[in-house]
Amino acid sequence: MAKRIPLEKKVLSENDRLASELAERFAAARVLAVNLLSSPGAGKTSLLEETARRLGTELRLAAVEGDLATDRDARRLRAAGLPTRQINTGRGCHLSARQVADALSDFDGDGRPLDLEALDILFIENVGNLVCPAQFHLGERQRVVVSSTPEGDDKPLKYPVAFESADCVVLNKVDLLEATLFSCEAFRRYVRGLAPRAPILELSCRTGAGLDAWLNWLREERQAARKGRGLADSI
Amino acid sequence: MAKRIPLEKKVLSENDRLASELAERFAAARVLAVNLLSSPGAGKTSLLEETARRLGTELRLAAVEGDLATDRDARRLRAAGLPTRQINTGRGCHLSARQVADALSDFDGDGRPLDLEALDILFIENVGNLVCPAQFHLGERQRVVVSSTPEGDDKPLKYPVAFESADCVVLNKVDLLEATLFSCEAFRRYVRGLAPRAPILELSCRTGAGLDAWLNWLREERQAARKGRGLADSI
Numbered sequence: 001m002a003k004r005i006p007l008e009k010k011v012l013s014e015n016d017r018l019a020s021e022l023a024e025r026f027a028a029a030r031v032l033a034v035n036l037l038s039s040p041g042a043g044k045t046s047l048l049e050e051t052a053r054r055l056g057t058e059l060r061l062a063a064v065e066g067d068l069a070t071d072r073d074a075r076r077l078r079a080a081g082l083p084t085r086q087i088n089t090g091r092g093c094h095l096s097a098r099q100v101a102d103a104l105s106d107f108d109g110d111g112r113p114l115d116l117e118a119l120d121i122l123f124i125e126n127v128g129n130l131v132c133p134a135q136f137h138l139g140e141r142q143r144v145v146v147s148s149t150p151e152g153d154d155k156p157l158k159y160p161v162a163f164e165s166a167d168c169v170v171l172n173k174v175d176l177l178e179a180t181l182f183s184c185e186a187f188r189r190y191v192r193g194l195a196p197r198a199p200i201l202e203l204s205c206r207t208g209a210g211l212d213a214w215l216n217w218l219r220e221e222r223q224a225a226r227k228g229r230g231l232a233d234s235i
Numbered sequence: 236m237a238k239r240i241p242l243e244k245k246v247l248s249e250n251d252r253l254a255s256e257l258a259e260r261f262a263a264a265r266v267l268a269v270n271l272l273s274s275p276g277a278g279k280t281s282l283l284e285e286t287a288r289r290l291g292t293e294l295r296l297a298a299v300e301g302d303l304a305t306d307r308d309a310r311r312l313r314a315a316g317l318p319t320r321q322i323n324t325g326r327g328c329h330l331s332a333r334q335v336a337d338a339l340s341d342f343d344g345d346g347r348p349l350d351l352e353a354l355d356i357l358f359i360e361n362v363g364n365l366v367c368p369a370q371f372h373l374g375e376r377q378r379v380v381v382s383s384t385p386e387g388d389d390k391p392l393k394y395p396v397a398f399e400s401a402d403c404v405v406l407n408k409v410d411l412l413e414a415t416l417f418s419c420e421a422f423r424r425y426v427r428g429l430a431p432r433a434p435i436l437e438l439s440c441r442t443g444a445g446l447d448a449w450l451n452w453l454r455e456e457r458q459a460a461r462k463g464r465g466l467a468d469s470i
Contacts, residue, residue: 007242039275039386040365040390040393041386041390068393069392069394069395072392072393073393091396092366128393128394129367131326131328131362132328132364150276150411151276158275158304158305158307158363159303160303160304173385176385176411176414179414
C-alpha cells in the first residue's frame with residue numbers, strides 16, 4: 001500500500017492537467033459547464049429533464065452523462081430534448097477529465113465533436129456516488145451537489161468532501177418532506193458549515209416546486225460565464 | 236495510466252488475502268459476518284437499529300461501522316444496544332479488509348479485541364457507496380445490498396457490480412411506495428437478472444413492515460454459519 005499514495009497523486013494531477021485544459025476551452029467558448037454530483041437516485045437526471053423542458057427553447061443546452069452501465073439516462077435526456085452523450089464507466093466510480101474530453105470530441109458516436117461555441121450550458125452528470133467524483137475536477141465552472149430528502153438531513157456531515165466542494169446545493173424531493181424525518185433547518189446548517197457561500201435550492205422535480213429558483217441560478221451563472229466573471233476562481 | 240491496472244490488481248489481491256484470513260477467523264468462530272452495501276441514505280443504519288432492537292436479546296450481535304466522517308451512526312447503533320466500532324475513512328470510498336481486521340483487534344478503542352467466539356452475528360456496515368465497496372471482499376459470509384424505493388427501480392441495472400455480488404437484497408422504505416414512481420415488479424426482475432438466487436426482502440424500517448422476513452433470514456443464515464454449511468462457497 002506504500003506505493004499507492006504517490007500513484008494516486010499522479011493520477012489526480014494528470015486529471016487536473018486535463019481538467020484545466022477543459023476549463024480553458026469552456027472559458028474560451030464562454031459556455032457554462034456544470035458538473036452534477038449526487039448519491040444514486042437523488043434526481044440528477046430528473047433535474048436535467050425538467051431543466052431541458054423549461055429552458056430548452058431559451059438557451060442552447062447539451063449534456064454528458066456518466067453511468068456504470070446502460071444508456072437509460074441518456075435516452076431520458078434526449079427524450080426531453082437535450083442532446084446527450086452517454087459515457088459508460090464499467091466499474092469506474094467517477095468521470096475523469098479524459099472521459100469528458102473524449103466524449104466532447106466524439107459527441108454523436110460518429111466522430112463529430114460538440115460545437116462548444118454554439119452552446120450556452122453543458123451539463124456533466126457524474127456517476128451516482130457521493131464520494132469519489134468529488135476528487136476529480138472536470139473543468140467545470142460550477143459544481144452542483146444534489147441531495148434528496150429521503151437520504152436524511154445528515155448527509156453533508158457524513159460526506160463532507162462532496163459538500164465542501166459544492167458551488168450550489170440542490171435539495172430535491174421536498175414533496176416527500178412530510179413522509180420523511182428530514183429537517184431542512186438542520187440540512188441548511190450542515191451545508192453552511194462546509195460551503196458557506198453555496199446557494200441551497202429546495203425543490204421537487206416531480207411537482208415543479210422551487211424549479212424557478214434553479215433556472216434563475218442557471219441563467220445568472222450563464223451570464224457570468226458569458227462575461228467571463230470570476231473565471232480565475234473557477235479554474 | 237498504464238501502470239494503474241497492475242497496481243489496482245495488487246491492492247485488490249492484498250485485500251483478498253486479508254479477506255480470506257478474516258473469513259477463516261469468522262468460520263472458526265462460527266460467527267455470521269454480514270457486509271451491508273448501499274447508496275448513502277438507503278437505510279443500512281436504520282435496518283441495524285431495528286435488528287438490534289428485535290434480535291438483541293435472542294442473539295449476540297456486534298457491528299463495525301464505516302463512514303467518511305463522524306461517529307453518528309455508531310452512536311445510533313450503540314443507543315439501540317448494538318456494540319459498535321466506528322471506522323472513519325476520510326476520503327476513502329470503501330472499507331478494506333485491513334480496516335475491518337484492525338477494528339476487530341481494537342474494538343473498544345482501548346486495545347481490547349472483539350471476542351468473536353462470544354458472538355452470533357457481526358454486521359459490517361460499509362461506506363454509503365453503490366460502486367467501490369462491491370469490489371472489496373471483507374471476509375463476509377453474506378453480502379446484503381440495501382436499496383430504497385425513492386432511489387428508483389432501475390438501480391440494479393445502473394449499478395450491476397453491487398447487485399450481482401449480493402447474497403440478499405433488501406428493498407427498504409416500502410412505506411414510500413405510493414409517493415414514488417417505483418415498480419416492485421421491475422425491481423425484482425432487474426435483480427433476478429443479476430443475482431438469481433438472492434432473496435429480495437421488501438420492508439420498511441420506519442413502519443416495521445416486512446422486518447420479520449429479514450430477521451428470519453438472519454436466523455437461518457446464523458444457523459448455517461454455526462453448522463459451517465456452504466462455507467466453501469462463501470470464501
